Amino acid sequence: MHKIWLIFQREYLVRVRKKSFIIMTLLAPLLLAAFLVVPVLLASISDKTEEIGVLDKSGMFRNKFNSTPDRKFVPLTGDLEEVKADFLKSKLTGFLYIPQLNLDNPQGIRLYSKSNASIDSKIAIESSLRKEIENIKFQRSGINQQVLENIKTDISVGTTNLSDEGEKDNNAFVTSAAGYASAFLIYIFIFMYGVQIMRGVIEEKTNRIVEVIISSVKPFQLMMGKILGIAAVGLTQFLLWIILSSLVTSAIGSQFREKLAPPTTIAATGTSNADMQNSKAKGIQEAFRALENLNLPLILGCFIFYFLGGYLLYGALFGAVGAAVDNETDTQQFMLPITIPLVMTFVVAQTVIIKNPDGPVAFWMSVIPFTSPIAMMIRIPFGVPTYQLLLSMVLLVLGFVGTTWLAARIYRVGILMYGKKVSYKELSKWLFYKV
Amino acid sequence: MNILNIVGVSKRYANHVALQDVNFEIPAGSIFGLLGPNGAGKTSLIRIITQITGADTGEIYFRGEKLKPDHIKNIGYLPEERGLYKKMKVGEQLLYLAQLKGLTKHDASQKIKNWIQKLGIGSWMNKNIEELSKGMQQKVQFVATVMHEPELIILDEPFSGFDPINANIIKDEILELREKGSTIIFSTHRMESVEELCDFIALIDRSRKVLDGSVRDIKAIYKTETYLVEGTGHLLVLSPDFEVLSQTESHGLFRASIKLHNNTTPNDLLRYLIQTVEIHAFREMIPSINDIFIQKVNENTHA
Numbered sequence: 001m002h003k004i005w006l007i008f009q010r011e012y013l014v015r016v017r018k019k020s021f022i023i024m025t026l027l028a029p030l031l032l033a034a035f036l037v038v039p040v041l042l043a044s045i046s047d048k049t050e051e052i053g054v055l056d057k058s059g060m061f062r063n064k065f066n067s068t069p070d071r072k073f074v075p076l077t078g079d080l081e082e083v084k085a086d087f088l089k090s091k092l093t094g095f096l097y098i099p100q101l102n103l104d105n106p107q108g109i110r111l112y113s114k115s116n117a118s119i120d121s122k123i124a125i126e127s128s129l130r131k132e133i134e135n136i137k138f139q140r141s142g143i144n145q146q147v148l149e150n151i152k153t154d155i156s157v158g159t160t161n162l163s164d165e166g167e168k169d170n171n172a173f174v175t176s177a178a179g180y181a182s183a184f185l186i187y188i189f190i191f192m193y194g195v196q197i198m199r200g201v202i203e204e205k206t207n208r209i210v211e212v213i214i215s216s217v218k219p220f221q222l223m224m225g226k227i228l229g230i231a232a233v234g235l236t237q238f239l240l241w242i243i244l245s246s247l248v249t250s251a252i253g254s255q256f257r258e259k260l261a262p263p264t265t266i267a268a269t270g271t272s273n274a275d276m277q278n279s280k281a282k283g284i285q286e287a288f289r290a291l292e293n294l295n296l297p298l299i300l301g302c303f304i305f306y307f308l309g310g311y312l313l314y315g316a317l318f319g320a321v322g323a324a325v326d327n328e329t330d331t332q333q334f335m336l337p338i339t340i341p342l343v344m345t346f347v348v349a350q351t352v353i354i355k356n357p358d359g360p361v362a363f364w365m366s367v368i369p370f371t372s373p374i375a376m377m378i379r380i381p382f383g384v385p386t387y388q389l390l391l392s393m394v395l396l397v398l399g400f401v402g403t404t405w406l407a408a409r410i411y412r413v414g415i416l417m418y419g420k421k422v423s424y425k426e427l428s429k430w431l432f433y434k435v
Numbered sequence: 436m437n438i439l440n441i442v443g444v445s446k447r448y449a450n451h452v453a454l455q456d457v458n459f460e461i462p463a464g465s466i467f468g469l470l471g472p473n474g475a476g477k478t479s480l481i482r483i484i485t486q487i488t489g490a491d492t493g494e495i496y497f498r499g500e501k502l503k504p505d506h507i508k509n510i511g512y513l514p515e516e517r518g519l520y521k522k523m524k525v526g527e528q529l530l531y532l533a534q535l536k537g538l539t540k541h542d543a544s545q546k547i548k549n550w551i552q553k554l555g556i557g558s559w560m561n562k563n564i565e566e567l568s569k570g571m572q573q574k575v576q577f578v579a580t581v582m583h584e585p586e587l588i589i590l591d592e593p594f595s596g597f598d599p600i601n602a603n604i605i606k607d608e609i610l611e612l613r614e615k616g617s618t619i620i621f622s623t624h625r626m627e628s629v630e631e632l633c634d635f636i637a638l639i640d641r642s643r644k645v646l647d648g649s650v651r652d653i654k655a656i657y658k659t660e661t662y663l664v665e666g667t668g669h670l671l672v673l674s675p676d677f678e679v680l681s682q683t684e685s686h687g688l689f690r691a692s693i694k695l696h697n698n699t700t701p702n703d704l705l706r707y708l709i710q711t712v713e714i715h716a717f718r719e720m721i722p723s724i725n726d727i728f729i730q731k732v733n734e735n736t737h738a
Contacts, residue, residue, distance in 0.1 A: 006534050014523065208518030212579065215485040215512040216535040416487070418516065429449050 003217045007225025008232070011200065015233045025237055029244035036252055050121060052111075053095030055083050061098060064132045071121060087112065096125060103133060103140075176354050179378040182303045185238075186373050187346050190310050193234040194318035194338075198331065200226050201322030201415070210415045219412035224404075227315045231308065295383075302380050302389070309396040310373025313403050314338060320407035323414030324422050345371040349378045357382040367392045369399025406431065436498070438463040438587055438618045439484065444493035446479050452642050453479035456493070459637045459647040461620065463498075463586075466613055468629045468650075469622040470728060471639035477622045478515060480639070481589055484620075485512045497587070508537040511585035515592045515622075517576050519564045525575055526560035529582060536583045543582075550578045554604070570601050577605055581612060588612060589620045594628050606632065626725040638728055645731050650724070657727045660695040661720045662704060668712030677704055692720060 015021055053076040054065060065073035076083055080097055087095055094113030101108075111125060138148065201223075204210040213222055321334040345365060353362040357379045365375035366384070372392045376384070413430040414422070439461040446454040454476045461467045471477050482488045484495060486507060495502045497509070519528055526547070533543035551557045554574055564572060573596065581588055588609075594602045609619055609632070621629045630650070637647035646653065661680065664670075670689050672679050676699045682691040689712070695704060701719070708714060722730075 003535060006531070010531055014520075204520075207521055208514075208516045209520055211487070211514040211516055212512070212518075212532065212576075213535065214487055215510070215514070216507055216532070216537075416482075433449065 004221045004225045004228070007217065007222055008229040011226050011229025012232050012236075015196070015230065016236060021233070021237070025240050026244070028241055029248045032245050033248040033252055036249065050093045050118070051091065052121065052125075053083070053087070053090075053092045054098070055080065055095060056098045058098050058101045060101065060136065061129070061132055065125070065128050068124075071124060084112065088114070094121065098129075101133075103137060106133060175381040176378075178299060178381040179357075180350070180354065182299065182380075183346070183349055183374045183377040186303075186307050186310050186377060187342065189234055189238070189307060190314045190342060190373070191339075193230050193311060194314050196230050196233075197227055197315050198318040198322035199328065200230065201319050201411075202325065202328060202331075205323070205326065205415060205418070214415065219415060220408045223316070223319050223408060223411050227312065227319060231311055231315070234311070295381075299380055303377060305393065306373040306377055306396070309369075309393075309400055313369055313373070313396065313400045314342070316400070316404040316407035320410040320414070323411040324417075324427060325414075326418065326420075330421065341370040342374070345374040349374055353378045363388065367395055369396045369402075372396055409433070436463045437461060437496075438498060440496040440499070441480075441484075442494050442496070444480065444483060444490045444495065446476075446483065446488070446491050454483075454490075455642045457639070457642075457644045459644055461618060462635060463618050464613065464616055465634040466609070466619045466621065466629075466632050468626075468633035468636035468724075469620055469639065470624070470626055470629075470636055470724070472624050472732070475624075475639045476642045477624075477639055478591060481512070481514075481591055481620075481622055484587075485510055485589065508583060509586045511580040511583065511588045513576060513580040513588075513590045513593060515595070519572060519575060519579070521565040522563055524561055524563055525556075525567070528564065529575070529579055532579045533582055538583055546582050546584065547578070550582050554578065554608075569596070570598050573597055573601055574604075577608070581608070581617075585617065587618050587620070589622070591622045592625075593621060593623070594625070626728055627723065630724045633724075636724065638731055640732050640735055645735055646727070653724075653727060654721055657722045657730070659720070659722065661692050662695070662701055663690070663692050663716070663718050663720050664704075664708065664714060665690045665716040666708075666712045666714040670708075670712055672707075674707060677707065688715075 049069065050071045051074060052071065053074050054061065055076045055078070056062065057080075062075070067073050074092070076095060078086075083095060083097075094111055097108075097110045097112065099108040106129075109129065111122060135145065138145065204213070210222075217225075317338050321331055321338065324334060325331050348361065348365065352359070353365065353375055356362060362375065362379055365371040366379050367388065372395065376389070376392050380389075409431045410427055413433055437460040441457055441459050441461075444454055444457045446452075457476075457480065469477050469480070479488075483490050484502070486502060486504065497506045500506075523531075529547045530540070530543050533547065534540060538546070551560065554577075556571070556574055556578075559567060559571065559575070564575070567575070580590070590609075593605065597605065613619060621633065623629055633650055635647070635649050636653065638645045666689060667687050668689070670679075670682065670691055672693065676695065676697050678694045678696060680692045680694055682689060684690075693704060695701070701717075705714070705717060
């Protein structure tokens with residue numbers, strides 16, 4: 001045990017002190033920050049007010065265009081050709097020409113601008129025109145505006161879990177997002193750090209230090225020390241990412257609060273907008289309620305369990321691959337059977353399991369050790385029967401013990417084997433070598 | 436007192452036999468040569484002694500005790516395939532390896548300090564291994580092998596890749612370690628490199644031990660009663676007691692190897708020759724370990 005601890009320490013310290021580790025650990029939260037800040041900054045840069053002239057020959061749209069802080073509408077008069085001539089000298093960003101209109105087939109409306117007109121302005125103008133023309137048509141057909149407003153209905157279906165424990169509001173979106181996020185993290189973690197185990201083993205082989213070390217410790221101790229040490233590196237990195245990211249986001253949050261806050265002016269522009277705002281707020285409230293109703297301790301506990309379980313299961317195999325080859329280019333043929341179950345689960349998880357978290361595919365994939373770390377994490381937020389969870393956990397532990405046993409047997413032979421291309425047949429023989 | 440007793444050790448791999456019923460002893464405080472051509476089974480035997488692998492049958496006793504994991508800290512092993520972590524500092528690396536051998540951190544740093552002073556490598560302690568030349572790395576490897584002051588030091592092909600200066604430094608250190616009571620096993624296929632150092636040897640060929648014992652005894656057994664004579668004059672041997680095996684002559688100087696028969700002594704030969712020629716040099720032709728080895732291996736092949 002003491003020797004595993006020594007190896008663990010070395011593997012951990014060597015990696016944590018590496019420049020690449022420090023850079024990656026700092027860079028990821030900064031990238032996240034950039035991801036949050038840059039769009040806001042860009043939006044604030046392009047915030048200059050557009051001024052758009054309106055040449056209304058039909059006379060139907062007087063004062064119907066609502067100016068916003070971003071976009072001002074200025075009425076113009078005169079002939080189209082005159083306006084065109086003046087326009088180039090004016091400071092208007094564009095002008096809208098509305099000819100005499102046939103309301104059943106309104107045509108000939110055109111937005112002139114110095115450079116390409118922004119999509120935003122085009123959409124805003126189109127919707128104002130549409131609304132106004134529709135209003136006029138409604139009036140012509142004798143439909144009262146008030147009646148129309150009353151008819152409009154806003155529907156949103158809330159979902160509630162009914163179980164022995166009582167009623168619980170949930171939200172399919174939040175639930176699947178929670179599952180998806182944790183499954184994704186496990187997937188990434190297994191890959192990133194599994195490959196590090198493999199590289200570490202190959203490094204020891206190519207440095208020719210491995211025989212020196214295993215004359216002092218058992219190959220199994222060396223392998224376990226390495227796997228656990230790298231797991232600790234990964235946990236450290238994730239922990240730092242979480243801490244730094246939350247620091248960065250909260251710092252950004254306080255800095256950009258005003259800009260990120262929904263502009264109240266928009267809410268005041270129209271009743272329908274306010275409604276939308278309301279329903280959005282309701283949606284967010286509902287999401288938060290659903291988040292509160294998720295069994296977070298269970299999810300977190302399971303996350304850590306499957307996170308470590310999955311990593312250890314695959315980590316041992318990655319270690320065995322490293323032992324079986326002389327350099328990284330030879331790893332391809334052995335990597336495939338390891339990566340296929342991982343990638344497949346991840347793909348199936350996104351398509352099948354998330355849609356039907358209690359179906360047979362979901363069940364089987366969440367109990368088979370090779371697929372369960374990812375599949376089960378998708379299912380857990382939706383609620384999993386206790387016996388299935390226990391079955392899956394027990395099988396994962398057995399699977400981990402199994403792959404470690406298998407890997408250790410390949411490892412102890414492989415690390416002393418140089419300059420030999422190994423086939424699967426050869427590997428299977430190693431399992432039964434007496435050492 | 437033997438530091439190692441190797442009793443009936445056999446080891447098979449999937450498609451070949453590495454060792455077959457190997458028996459010999461290694462006396463404590465000696466320098467022992469484990470000799471044999473490449474692929475004879477030397478490294479397999481060493482890996483069994485260092486407990487990297489286990490024997491299929493047979494036993495090894497360390498100071499009369501059955502080999503057990505606890506003995507690891509009494510053994511220092513420099514493998515043929517040797518190296519160090521490239522991106523680790525010399526000092527940290529030595530400390531790590533010493534701790535793996537079971538030394539406490541305090542003891543380890545004390546012993547490392549002594550060794551680096553002795554070999555004058557103190558200024559390297561904070562350098563990464565990859566910054567050192569190959570010769571420097573070899574010194575570090577040697578320190579890593581002996582720093583825990585093991586009773587038994589096993590060096591597999593120790594001088595391959597060593598430059599002559601380093602090889603001599605290492606030889607001196609090895610002799611000093613023996614003075615202090617360590618036993619050293621040299622494993623090599625280059626007999627001439629260890630002949631002068633070894634007290635005892637064992638020859639292994641194609642998984643079997645073919646010869647073992649003290650170098651002096653073996654040479655006595657294999658000596659051929661042949662003498663080399665150089666001198667001037669016309670060499671003519673007619674006595675049935677002496678047989679000229681080979682003879683060359685140049686510039687009036689002859690050189691001949693002569694074998695004694697019928698229990699005659701070198702003095703008899705001298706007396707006989709003095710009558711006809713003038714003798715400049717006379718010495719016994721002792722077979723080198725290399726010769727004995729080749730003879731043994733050939734016998735083996737033809738048998």
